[in-house]
Amino acid sequence: MDITILAIESSCDETSASVCRNGKILSNFIANQTVHEKYGGVVPELASRAHLQNIVPVVDAALKTANCNLESIDAIAFTQAPGLIGSLLVGTQFAKSLALALDKPLIAVHHMQAHVIANLIAEERPAFPFLCLTVSGGHTQIVFCESPVKMKVIGETIDDAAGEAFDKTAKLLGLPYPGGPLIDKYAANGNAQRFKFPEPQIPGLNFSFSGLKTSILYFLQNAGTTNVYKEEFKVTEEERKKFIEENLPDICASVQDRIISILLNKVKKAAKETGVKDVCIAGGVSANSGLRKALKETGVKMGWRTFIPSFEYCTDNAAMIAITAYYKYMENDFADLSVSPSARAEW
Numbered sequence: 649m650d651i652t653i654l655a656i657e658s659s660c661d662e663t664s665a666s667v668c669r670n671g672k673i674l675s676n677f678i679a680n681q682t683v684h685e686k687y688g689g690v691v692p693e694l695a696s697r698a699h700l701q702n703i704v705p706v707v708d709a710a711l712k713t714a715n716c717n718l719e720s721i722d723a724i725a726f727t728q729a730p731g732l733i734g735s736l737l738v739g740t741q742f743a744k745s746l747a748l749a750l751d752k753p754l755i756a757v758h759h760m761q762a763h764v765i766a767n768l769i770a771e772e773r774p775a776f777p778f779l780c781l782t783v784s785g786g787h788t789q790i791v792f793c794e795s796p797v798k799m800k801v802i803g804e805t806i807d808d809a810a811g812e813a814f815d816k817t818a819k820l821l822g823l824p825y826p827g828g829p830l831i832d833k834y835a836a837n838g839n840a841q842r843f844k845f846p847e848p849q850i851p852g853l854n855f856s857f858s859g860l861k862t863s864i865l866y867f868l869q870n871a872g873t874t875n876v877y878k879e880e881f882k883v884t885e886e887e888r889k890k891f892i893e894e895n896l897p898d899i900c901a902s903v904q905d906r907i908i909s910i911l912l913n914k915v916k917k918a919a920k921e922t923g924v925k926d927v928c929i930a931g932g933v934s935a936n937s938g939l940r941k942a943l944k945e946t947g948v949k950m951g952w953r954t955f956i957p958s959f960e961y962c963t964d965n966a967a968m969i970a971i972t973a974y975y976k977y978m979e980n981d982f983a984d985l986s987v988s989p990s991a992r993a994e995w
């Protein structure tokens with residue numbers, strides 16, 4: 649019997665809908681919200697309003713492309729947590745209303761677990777157990793994944809997420825939000841060895857990015873002369889701007905290189921401790937070309953098999969919600985209509 653699932657993702661500023669049949673993605677539509685650009689970050693209230701405007705056309709498009717109608721859907725899935733509560737509410741209420749009206753089962757999906765399971769969309773997949781480095785705007789985690797429905801976080805950031813490290817650096821450089829993709833672009837033409845930023849010494853498999861952020865702030869305040877706080881070395885605003893303008897690719901490449909080495913050194917440690925040889929990445933930051941390249945090179949050196957979702961499944965999308973829901977459907981893991989969204993969520 650075929651199992652066809654309609655999934656909705658609305659945890660942050662992307663409204664997305666996808667249809668999957670028997671674990672194969674038939675459609676994946678994403679409406680990006682450009683309204684936040686001028687504010688330098690996502691404005692929660694504007695995000696929920698944009699979700700309300702986008703959700704019907706996006707679901708329609710996903711159904712049409714998959715050549716489906718609502719009657720041929722076997723279950724409705726949605727992102728239940730974590731995320732912005734107003735944004736999550738739109739997707740949750742929409743999914744619940746559809747499930748009630750159509751009398752179909754409802755499946756609640758954890759957004760971060762779905763990022764990991766995005767690695768099961770492609771034909772070539774990791775074998776269980778595998779490790780996944782999940783790097784997004786709000787999270788940085790190393791996940792030990794035993795099955796599509798059983799996974800645990802074995803390392804995570806104690807302060808900023810990797811995506812925040814990219815976005816906050818971009819802000820300091822005067823680049824618009826979200827800055828991660830722009831740093832990636834400039835870094836491609838830069839010398840990563842030119843400037844040195846510190847690697848934090850955090851015990852175990854946890855990460856920290858707040859020290860790096862401070863070091864970049866001092867480095868720019870001093871126009872590259874030092875990344876230690878020194879009042880007397882402070883330069884004028886014009887000198888700082890000129891330094892950034894003249895050295896942007898090298899600064900971006902050096903910062904990106906340090907973020908990548910912080911991430912991959914912990915993944916190496918996790919692989920050694922667990923003995924796992926299949927290593928994946930997921931989340932928005934896994935779209936970073938430097939990280940993708942470095943993971944592949946590290947994999948060759950360490951004897952790992954490495955897996956990276958295609959670009960459209962790295963940043964927020966409903967296809968990853970649909971595929972996770974498919975595995976939950978197989979386990980009869982359904983939600984009832986009393987389910988509510990949660991901004992934070994335990995695994």
Ligand code: KG4
Pocket residue numbers: 660783784785786787810811812814815826827828829830832931932933934935936937962963964
């Ligand atoms: O997973 P995601 O789409 O949304 C969250 O759940 O947070 O991740 C968004 C994050 C942002 O911080 C964005 O700057 C970062 O992913 N990002 C990148 C790249 N593309 C997106 N960071 C570095 N390089 C990229 N190419």
Ligand code: ZN
Pocket residue numbers: 759763784785931932963964
């Ligand atoms: Zn995400």
